[in-house]
Amino acid sequence: MNNKELITELKENRIPDKEDLKQLLTSLTKEDEEFLYETARKVREDIYGKDVYVRGLIEFTNYCRNDCTYCGIRASNKNALRYRLTREEIMECAALGHELGFRTFVMQGGEDMHFTDEYMCEIISGIKEAFPDSAVTLSVGERDRETYQRYFDAGADRFLLRHETVTPEHYSFLHNGKMSIETRLRCLNDLKSIGFQVGCGMMIGSPGQTVDNLVSDLIFISEFRPHMVGMGPFIPHNETPFKNEPAGSLEDTLHLLSIVRLMLPEVLLPATTALGTLVPTGRELGILAGANVVMPNLSPVSVRKKYMLYDGKISTGEEAAECLEALSKRIDSTGYKIAMVRGDHSSLKK
Ligand code: 5AD
Numbered sequence: 001m002n003n004k005e006l007i008t009e010l011k012e013n014r015i016p017d018k019e020d021l022k023q024l025l026t027s028l029t030k031e032d033e034e035f036l037y038e039t040a041r042k043v044r045e046d047i048y049g050k051d052v053y054v055r056g057l058i059e060f061t062n063y064c065r066n067d068c069t070y071c072g073i074r075a076s077n078k079n080a081l082r083y084r085l086t087r088e089e090i091m092e093c094a095a096l097g098h099e100l101g102f103r104t105f106v107m108q109g110g111e112d113m114h115f116t117d118e119y120m121c122e123i124i125s126g127i128k129e130a131f132p133d134s135a136v137t138l139s140v141g142e143r144d145r146e147t148y149q150r151y152f153d154a155g156a157d158r159f160l161l162r163h164e165t166v167t168p169e170h171y172s173f174l175h176n177g178k179m180s181i182e183t184r185l186r187c188l189n190d191l192k193s194i195g196f197q198v199g200c201g202m203m204i205g206s207p208g209q210t211v212d213n214l215v216s217d218l219i220f221i222s223e224f225r226p227h228m229v230g231m232g233p234f235i236p237h238n239e240t241p242f243k244n245e246p247a248g249s250l251e252d253t254l255h256l257l258s259i260v261r262l263m264l265p266e267v268l269l270p271a272t273t274a275l276g277t278l279v280p281t282g283r284e285l286g287i288l289a290g291a292n293v294v295m296p297n298l299s300p301v302s303v304r305k306k307y308m309l310y311d312g313k314i315s316t317g318e319e320a321a322e323c324l325e326a327l328s329k330r331i332d333s334t335g336y337k338i339a340m341v342r343g344d345h346s347s348l349k350k
Helices: 003-011 018-026 030-048 087-100 117-130 145-153 168-174 181-194 211-224 250-263 273-278 282-288 321-332
Strands: 051-054 056-061 104-109 135-139 158-160 197-204 228-233 337-339
Touching: 003 018, 003 030, 003 250, 018 211, 018 250, 030 250, 051 321, 056 087, 087 104, 087 117, 087 321, 104 117, 104 158, 117 135, 117 145, 145 181, 158 228, 168 181, 181 197, 197 211, 197 250, 211 250, 228 250, 228 273, 250 273, 250 282, 273 282, 282 321, 321 337
Parallel strands: 051 337, 056 104, 104 135, 135 158, 158 197, 197 228
Antiparallel strands: none
16 A cells, blocks of 8 residues: 555554555655645544643652653752742732633643642642633552542543553653553553543654554554644653753654544644754644644743753743743644643543
C-alpha cells in the first residue's frame, strides 16, 4: 500500500500493522504529508468543529522524588531552584484563570510528597467548590490506586500521565534504571478504571528512541484508547545527562499528532509548550496537524522560570494565560478559534 492509501485506511478506522506504521513514519513525501495533515484536520473538525480548547496550567511544585534522565527538575539536579505553591497561591491562580475565562485547571507538579493525600484533596475540592463549572486535571505522576481514588472522590476529573515509551528497555534508559513501565501502566489502568478522563503520551525524538519504539507506542495508544494524548518534541536540558543530545524534530512530532488524531478521532490532543519552544509557530502547526488543545501557563510569574523541564521553555510570551488575546489571535490565524469551555472528551458530552 502507498502512504496515501495507508492514511485513508487509518481514517476509516483500520489500524495498519507494524510494518505499515513504520512505513508511514519513515517515508512521507511532502505531498503525503499535506494529505496526512488535511485528513487529520477533517477528522477533528467532524467532531470538534473549529474549537480549540484551552487549559490553565498551574505548575504548583517542582520538587520531585524521581530522577528521569531527560527532565530538568529531576531529583539529582542540585542547581534547580525548588519551589512549591501554597494552597492559597494555587487558589489564586485558579481564581485569576476563572476570571480570564478558563474552565479547566491543570495542576501539574513533580512527585512531591509534601502534598499529602489530604492536602491534595483539600486543594482539589477547594477548586471544585469555588468553580463548580470547571474541570480539574491532575498531572502529578505515580501514586497507588487508593490515592488516585481519593483524588477522584475529591472531584478531580482528568489525569495526565504520559507513558513516555512502552518499550521496557527504553523506559528504563529514560528513567535512570529506577522506574518501570509496569508501574506506569498499572497507574494508567487504575486511573481509567476509577473513571478519570486519562491522558498518556510520549516525547518525540527522546534519546535512544527508535522508529520501532514509536510504532509500539502508537499500537499501545490505539489499544489503551486514552481520552487525551500529550506529545511534544524532546528538548535537552543543560543540567541532565542528556544535555548534548539533539532535540526531536518538528516534522516527526506533527506526523505523530496527525496519526494519533486519525487513530482516535475523538482524542483531546494538545499542541504542547515543547512544540512552541522548538519553533515559534510550533503550536499553530500542531493545530493544523490535528491538535485541538492549548495549555497556557497560569502559574505565578515569579516561579515560571523555575519549572524548567528543558532548555528555553517558553513561559512569559504569548503562551502565558494573561496574554490570552495574543494567543487567541495566533489561533485565529490558523482558521480555528479558542473556545472558553470545559472541553471534555466528545464521548462525555450530554
Ligand atoms: N523535553 C521535552 N519534554 C519533556 N518532559 C520532561 N522533560 C522533557 C524534555 N527534556 C515532558 C515529559 C513529562 C512532561 C510533563 O514533560 O514527557 O511527562
